[in-house]
Amino acid sequence: MSRVWIIKRKHFYLAAAALLVIFGGWLYISRDSIMPTLADSASERTIQLVVGEFKSTTKEGKTIEAYRWDPGTVIVRKGEKIKLSIYGVNGESHPFLIEGLNISGEVQKGKETVVHFTANQEGTYRLICMTHADVAHGGPMIGYIVVD
Incomplete structure (x- = not known):
């Protein structure tokens, strides 16, 4: 059937x-x-940062400011090729170094600064502006590159 x-x-x-x-x-x-x-995945990844500023006035009329990397922390994979592109928005000059990566440079207002590196070692690396190293100088202007 x-x-x-x-x-x-x-x-x-x-x-x-x-x-x-x-x-x-x-x-x-x-x-x-x-x-x-x-x-x-084998190519270089671009990470973009900007230089920013916080500004305020105290009750006494004193202007206070702090400069920052934005974003303040970036995370990359171990072995990843990185192109770090930093654009200067606030402040005239920001000479910087990245501890442990032997990288230094300077970010100027209205200009882009580019550095390249490969994140070969796990850890946290500080991106430090030498002009704004502490509160007395509008800082600390410290960012972090975390290699995981």
Whole structure:
């Protein structure tokens, strides 16, 4: 005895939609679409920082200010190639060093400073502005690069 399959129109459309989703997903996850992602993971990652300033006036009328790296903490993976792009928004000059990475430079107002490094050792590295090293000089202007 043979069976006759009767497919209702809505079931046909649901089955066709499911096949399209499965087939479309297969195409999306094909080798050609994965390879650029894998290639990108070996390339240099750009992290952008800006120099910012907080300014206020005390009850006595004294102006106080503090300069900051923004964001103040960045996290990178061990072995990752990094392009650190720092843009000077506030303050005229910010000579800096990154402890433990042998990197130094200067950020100037209205200009971009770029440094490149590979994060080979786990740890926390301080990004220190030499002009604003303590409260008396509008700081401490210290950022952190955490290599995990």
